[in-house]
Amino acid sequence: xxxxxxxxxxxxxxxxxxxxxxxxxxxxxxxxxxxxxxxxxxxxxxxxxxxxxxxxxxxxxxxxxxxxxxxxxxxxxxxxxxxxxxxxxxxxxxxxxxxxxxxxxxxxxxxxxxxxxxxxxxxxxxxxxxxxxxxxxxxxxxxxxxxxxxxxxxxxxxxxxxxxxxxxxxxxxxxxxxxxxxxxxxxxxxxxxxxxxxxxxxxxxxxxxxxxxxxxxxxxxxxxxxxxxxxxxxxxxxxxxxxxxxxxxx
Amino acid sequence: xxxxxxxxxxxxxxxxxxxxxxxxxxxxxxxxxxxxxxxxxxxxxxxxxxxxxxxxxxxxxxxxxxxxxxxxxxxxxxxxxxxxxxxxxxxxxxxxxxxxxxxxxxxxxxxxxxxxxxxxxxxxxxxxxxxxxxxxxxxxxxxxxxxxxxxxxxxxxxxxxxxxxxxxxxxxxxxxxxxxxxxxxxxxxxxxxxxxxxxxxxxxxxxxxxxxxxxxxxxxxxxxxxxxxxxxxxxxxxxxxxxxxxxxxxxxxxxxxxxxxxxxxxxxxxxxxxxxxxxxxxxxxxxxxxxxxxxxxxxxxxxxxxxxxxxxxxxxxxxxxxxxxxxxxxxxxxxxx
Amino acid sequence: xxxxxxxxxxxxxxxxxxxxxxxxxxxxxxxxxxxxxxxxxxxxxxxxxxxxxxxxxxxxxxxxxxxxxxxxxxxxxxxxxxxxxxxxxxxxxxxxxxxxxxxxxxxxxxxxxxxxxxxxxxxxxxxxxxxxxxxxxxxxxxxxxxxxxxxxxxxxxxxxxxxxxxxxxxxxxxxxxxxxxxxxxxxxxxxxxxxxxxxxxxxxxxxxxxxxxxxxxxxxxxxxxxxxxxxxxxxxxxxxxxxxxxxxxxxxxxxxxxxxxxxxxxxxxxxxxxxxxxxxxxxxxxxxxxx
Numbered sequence: 001x002x003x004x005x006x007x008x009x010x011x012x013x014x015x016x017x018x019x020x021x022x023x024x025x026x027x028x029x030x031x032x033x034x035x036x037x038x039x040x041x042x043x044x045x046x047x048x049x050x051x052x053x054x055x056x057x058x059x060x061x062x063x064x065x066x067x068x069x070x071x072x073x074x075x076x077x078x079x080x081x082x083x084x085x086x087x088x089x090x091x092x093x094x095x096x097x098x099x100x101x102x103x104x105x106x107x108x109x110x111x112x113x114x115x116x117x118x119x120x121x122x123x124x125x126x127x128x129x130x131x132x133x134x135x136x137x138x139x140x141x142x143x144x145x146x147x148x149x150x151x152x153x154x155x156x157x158x159x160x161x162x163x164x165x166x167x168x169x170x171x172x173x174x175x176x177x178x179x180x181x182x183x184x185x186x187x188x189x190x191x192x193x194x195x196x197x198x199x200x201x202x203x204x205x206x207x208x209x210x211x212x213x214x215x216x217x218x219x220x221x222x223x224x225x226x227x228x229x230x231x232x233x234x235x236x237x238x239x240x241x242x243x244x245x246x247x248x249x250x
Numbered sequence: 251x252x253x254x255x256x257x258x259x260x261x262x263x264x265x266x267x268x269x270x271x272x273x274x275x276x277x278x279x280x281x282x283x284x285x286x287x288x289x290x291x292x293x294x295x296x297x298x299x300x301x302x303x304x305x306x307x308x309x310x311x312x313x314x315x316x317x318x319x320x321x322x323x324x325x326x327x328x329x330x331x332x333x334x335x336x337x338x339x340x341x342x343x344x345x346x347x348x349x350x351x352x353x354x355x356x357x358x359x360x361x362x363x364x365x366x367x368x369x370x371x372x373x374x375x376x377x378x379x380x381x382x383x384x385x386x387x388x389x390x391x392x393x394x395x396x397x398x399x400x401x402x403x404x405x406x407x408x409x410x411x412x413x414x415x416x417x418x419x420x421x422x423x424x425x426x427x428x429x430x431x432x433x434x435x436x437x438x439x440x441x442x443x444x445x446x447x448x449x450x451x452x453x454x455x456x457x458x459x460x461x462x463x464x465x466x467x468x469x470x471x472x473x474x475x476x477x478x479x480x481x482x483x484x485x486x487x488x489x490x491x492x493x494x495x496x497x498x499x500x501x502x503x504x505x506x507x508x509x510x511x512x513x514x515x516x517x518x519x520x521x522x523x524x525x526x527x528x529x530x531x532x533x534x535x536x537x538x539x540x541x542x543x544x545x546x547x548x549x550x551x552x553x554x555x556x557x558x559x560x561x562x563x564x565x566x567x568x569x570x571x572x573x574x575x576x577x578x579x580x581x582x583x584x585x586x587x
Numbered sequence: 588x589x590x591x592x593x594x595x596x597x598x599x600x601x602x603x604x605x606x607x608x609x610x611x612x613x614x615x616x617x618x619x620x621x622x623x624x625x626x627x628x629x630x631x632x633x634x635x636x637x638x639x640x641x642x643x644x645x646x647x648x649x650x651x652x653x654x655x656x657x658x659x660x661x662x663x664x665x666x667x668x669x670x671x672x673x674x675x676x677x678x679x680x681x682x683x684x685x686x687x688x689x690x691x692x693x694x695x696x697x698x699x700x701x702x703x704x705x706x707x708x709x710x711x712x713x714x715x716x717x718x719x720x721x722x723x724x725x726x727x728x729x730x731x732x733x734x735x736x737x738x739x740x741x742x743x744x745x746x747x748x749x750x751x752x753x754x755x756x757x758x759x760x761x762x763x764x765x766x767x768x769x770x771x772x773x774x775x776x777x778x779x780x781x782x783x784x785x786x787x788x789x790x791x792x793x794x795x796x797x798x799x800x801x802x803x804x805x806x807x808x809x810x811x812x813x814x815x816x817x818x819x820x821x822x823x824x825x826x827x828x829x830x831x832x833x834x835x836x837x838x839x840x841x842x843x844x845x846x847x848x849x850x851x852x853x854x855x856x857x858x859x860x861x862x863x864x865x866x867x868x869x870x871x872x873x874x875x876x877x878x
Contacts, residue, residue, distance in 0.1 A: 054475075075479075077474045077479045077480065088472075092469060093469065094468035096468055101461070105461045106476040108458050108461060108462070114459060115458045116454050123458065162472070166476065166477055329684070382680060383823065391816055392856075394809075520692070559692045559696040560692070560693050560700070563690060564689070564693055566685065566692065567693065571675070571686070
């Protein structure tokens with residue numbers, strides 16, 4: 001997947017809320033062939049940045065381009081259709097639907113969503129794709145459970161499956177290992193690395209060890225501004241970054 | 251919006267539970283799969299043990315009204331306080347052609363449905379720009395507008411006195427000679443229409459669109475992230491709801507031979523909400539259970555006192571505090587545990 | 588339209604709008620802090636009018652009623668909050684909404700049972716009858732009184748919320764009730780008091796409106812719809828919005844009544860429709876934050 005043009009580019013992105021500036025003047029290029037992680041101490045603006053990239057917020061200033069197209073003012077519901085999917089920091093699923101249905105309805109969004117007459121099971125393609133995704137994240141045997149009955153790690157995996165439903169070319173993950181045990185986190189990271197083989201992935205994380213392990217490129221935010229970006233080695237030895245993360249093991 | 255009730259799911263997991271519970275669950279599964287047939291079977295034999303015919307027809311009509319309401323409240327999570335407008339639009343939409351222009355009942359029904367659907371689309375266009383409590387307020391205000399217009403437009407609607415002369419006597423349909431003046435025949439004719447509507451409703455729920463409604467109710471943000479245009483979904487749901495509720499209204503007018511202005515009154519909106527709550531939101535049988543219970547209770551109460559709003563209000567309060575799942579909903583919830 | 592006629596219509600609109608402001612204010616206050624949509628709000632307004640009529644008959648003094656009614660109705664409101672609304676906190680927005688709706692129905696019929704369905708007469712209080720010369724036009728004294736009282740009440744409320752420590756707690760609680768609780772404040776007592784204030788203002792509005800709009804059991808229903816329209820236009824939870832929108836709706840009604848009398852009732856709905864298209868969250872809308 002060697003592509004010289006950036007898959008996602010933001011220029012001069014800033015975001016303010018009623019006088020409080022969460023982001024200012026962030027210009028970053030994301031490339032499909034390198035897994036990029038966005039890191040920064042608490043309050044750095046990572047979540048806000050994620051929300052701008054993934055369409056929850058419109059930036060106050062600046063532009064965002066996806067595959068060359070301007071998506072700065074694109075409505076949230078269009079993102080899945082143009083090939084951008086995301087997972088949320090706090091597990092955000094359809095609580096009372098079954099595991100299978102969670103993914104199925106997400107896949108359906110790309111297919112037969114307006115059909116009023118035929119039963120859902122009729123659209124076999126949708127059902128099969130959903131099952132395939134469940135198998136991919138290791139939840140095939142939990143197919144008929146309600147999401148409420150899943151363990152936390154399983155819910156996060158389901159979150160990924162739902163995000164994958166729209167066959168995205170860019171996957172945005174907001175702290176995918178939040179609340180997970182070390183083994184679960186390692187499994188998640190393996191899954192993410194595998195996913196990166198076939199699509200662009202951008203991860204927001206604050207667990208440095210995990211980030212260093214799988215990222216090809218790291219973007220560091222601080223006080224809403226771009227502090228540094230580079231390869232893991234460059235960031236590891238970056239003076240400013242070390243100062244900002246004073247004390248935390250890199 | 252929070253929804254306290256489990257929806258009528260198609261795939262229900264069967265955990266390792268006590269044999270009685272499993273059998274009950276099995277029953278629930280079967281009843282869900284064949285819900286239309288079961289509902290109709292019950293309604294077909296209903297007249298034999300209903301206290302009197304008019305009550306039976308009212309249950310059909312208001313049951314259908316509540317079914318339409320349930321589509322948006324129970325299944326999509328949108329609380330509307332203006333559904334009387336859709337009911338009334340259907341009633342006047344069918345009643346006026348019959349009373350004033352001598353139309354045959356079937357095209358009049360069709361027109362009633364269309365008028366209600368168009369009204370729902372218009373009201374919905376405004377209302378779906380808002381969510382949650384705003385939505386409730388806007389629908390209430392919209393219904394007031396419709397009420398006000400009907401009240402003033404005496405030439406068409408009869409104003410305060412209602413629309414009189416919605417007389418459907420004998421209907422010649424497909425060679426059948428139906429005398430709708432006979433209460434039994436009227437009941438079964440209306441049941442036929444309601445049955446078809448219920449079947450259509452069930453198809454919609456099972457369809458991919460039905461899945462979208464559930465998704466939007468469960469988690470709107472997630473649905474949008476998956477690519478659903480939530481506003482458009484809601485608008486379509488509201489319009490569909492208008493079609494069903496409007497049909498109910500049209501049937502009501504035909505049943506009474508009169509369209510009272512009260513069909514547009516906010517109390518009618520409250521009544522349908524009450525029935526849906528009473529029966530159980532988001533369940534297929536709930537609305538009919540609710541309509542049945544409410545109308546029966548109302549009948550009993552009006553014998554005792556003229557102050558039945560007090561009773562309705564008290565019932566509301568009681569339900570919200572103790573049985574938010576309603577009768578059928580509570581049964582379902584217990585059975586599925 | 589000559590200038591003095593314009594002013595007359597404008598002031599009439601302000602007087603009408605004052606009632607809208609008071610009712611919407613209570614509604615917004617309760618929603619802003621408790622996230623409760625009080626569907627019984629119109630009925631508390633009605634209670635205020637009836638309580639006023641009752642106190643007036645008993646004491647002969649409008650001014651005593653003016654003082655007593657808000658307190659009395661507010662107390663009833665607090666009782667309802669404690670017994671009925673309190674158990675539903677945390678269960679989602681629908682529940683208190685539906686409950687207050689049922690409560691409203693009960694209040695309406697309850698009052699019909701006690702005081703009859705025909706309504707009670709309520710004359711303009713002595714001393715406030717007649718018109719006053721405002722230079723360019725004559726304006727009914729009572730309506731001027733209404734505008735002045737509302738303005739004073741708004742100032743008092745603003746002072747209370749902005750300048751007192753209790754008001755600070757209320758505003759903080761509206762922003763984040765959890766933190767306020769952690770800081771040791773008894774948030775449920777705050778909710779109780781705010782609910783009482785909101786209801787009390789509604790009751791006062793009913794009393795003040797009585798000479799103009801009459802006293803009868805169903806009087807609260809159109810008022811509720813009006814309050815909702817004002818809230819949608821102004822923005823739910825915004826007190827500034829309630830004031831601006833209330834006056835705007837009143838003035839719009841007044842001018843529409845002058846030019847197209849039949850459309851007057853519809854004018855506020857058209858206004859609401861326009862606002863919904865242009866700013867769906869209302870003019871000052873930001874859910875759940877006061878001011």
